[in-house]
Amino acid sequence: MDSDDSKRPHCSATAGAASGNPATLETLGWDPFFAQQASVEALSETPPVRVVAVHRSGLQIVGVDIDEHLPPRADATVGDWLLLDRALPPASRLLSRKSLVKRRAPGTNRQMQLIAANIDTAFVVTSCNQDFNLARLERYVALAFEAEIPPVIVLTKADLATDLQSWIDAARTISERVPVVALDARGDEPAQVLSPWCKPGRTVAFLGSSGVGKSTLTNALAGTDAIATRAIREDDARGRHTTTRRELHRIAGGCLVLDTPGMRELQLTDAASGIADTFEDIQALSAQCRFGNCQHEGEPGCAVRDAVEHGRLDPARVARWRKLLAEDSFNSASLAERRTKERAFGKMVRRVMKESTSRRRP
Structure with a gap:
């Protein structure tokens, strides 16, 4: 479950992002798909803002010279675009999405949980060790395809693999439509290998279980160690939860990266x-x-x-x-x-x- 970590220092998609440049709508992922949903007058009266983090206490939103907190609302998730109603913020209009990642919420209440919206590429991350699991990868790939997001399988800890090609070959059996890349999540390699998908204004998401290197990859792309990471357990290569909430990070090169907590339970619904x-x-x-x-x-x-x-x-x-x-x-x-x-x-x-x-x- 995501926790309210709003007081913890973090690297987010705010005006003071990793690039040091003020946020513009384009650097936050705004494009004609969203612009055509409102008139020029509406955009002036209700400025567009993007949800960059979801806390129990509400939504963190960012726009041009805007970095504010809105009350919670069940119909919005990280990555969504809103037209901010200054007079009545809870009534801010939710714009139609290009994509939506969702799952059946853990537990027995059978509710739907929104994971992220308006993602351009889903990096499905796993490691070249005991964590590698074809069934789990297929679930994440199906989740991305259902959301109409092109998936890319990213194999981390490639530097520790004795037979790297066998891991790559296994991942390629999932779908001919899904590219597979292998890398060391640390250093400069992620920025180089993932650059075809991490273009300015594009939003990418790292999906996968805990400990596979999602936060390490985000840090590598951002050129920072602002996001906490923890080592895997040596006995079974299982990860420990470090990311506790879904949050967008604006990277120096212009890409927006969504780091997500590892999902212990991924139940597909309407997929x-x-x-x-x-x-x-x-x-x-x-x-x-x-x-x-x-x-x-x-x-x-x-x-x-x-x-x-x-x-x-x-x-x-x-x-x-x-x-x-x-x-x-x-x-x-x-x-x-x-x-x-x-x-x-x-x-x-x-x-x-x-x-x-x-x-x-x-």
């Missing part, structure tokens, strides 16, 4: 298209099955089973695909059920209030 994009090879085979509703278990003419039996498809990959589909279907149905119950409850409350008001009238 059917993202899963399909991640497993394009299996989806293509499914279209060749004799029956349109083939379950790929024992039906005749199943192209998926035929590919497995003839060694063209890894059965473990098929099993992971089926698991993600089942999880997404269950979570999506649970969320739809919750929404239905909430709408029914809302209607009941409005009816009771209307009836109560009618009885009080003379």
Whole structure:
């Protein structure tokens, strides 16, 4: 869970960012997609601001000569753009997003949790050690595809790998559409290797479990050690949480970087298209099955089973695909059920209030 760390010194996307230059709308990621959503008069009366951090106490927003705190609101997340209403800040208008990363919130309440908005590239980070997990990587890649964000797999601790190519080859089995890069998260290498995606005004996000080097990568891009990092546990290469909130950092080269806490639980919801994009090879085979509703278990003419039996498809990959589909279907149905119950409850409350008001009238 993100904590309210607002009093801790940090490197953020404020006017005093790593570059030392005042923030402009363009350096904060503003582009024609957002500009076309409001008239010139509206932009003048309600200046655009970007949410650069989310605390329990509210939203940190930054704009041109603006660095303020707004009350909490459930519909906004880090990376969002608002038109700031000076007279009534909680009524500030939320602009439509280019992308939105979301997941089912941990626990049993079946709510949706917003992770980040308006991300241009998602760096899915893992290490060349025991942390490497294909199933977890596939989840993050599916999450990015569902949000319509191009993913890039970043393998850290490449300097410690005895057979680096084997790690790269394994990561490339996830999707032909996802580039894979390997690097040492320290020093100058991240800025060099990730430069094709870290252009001025672009917003990138580091996603992955704790200890894989997300904060180290952010520090490397920023040329600072302002973001705290901690060593992994030696016995199992598992990381310890260091980043405790989602926050945008404005980098000297003009890029904005979102560092995120490691997510202990990543449950996919409403991610059917993202899963399909991640497993394009299996989806293509499914279209060749004799029956349109083939379950790929024992039906005749199943192209998926035929590919497995003839060694063209890894059965473990098929099993992971089926698991993600089942999880997404269950979570999506649970969320739809919750929404239905909430709408029914809302209607009941409005009816009771209307009836109560009618009885009080003379």
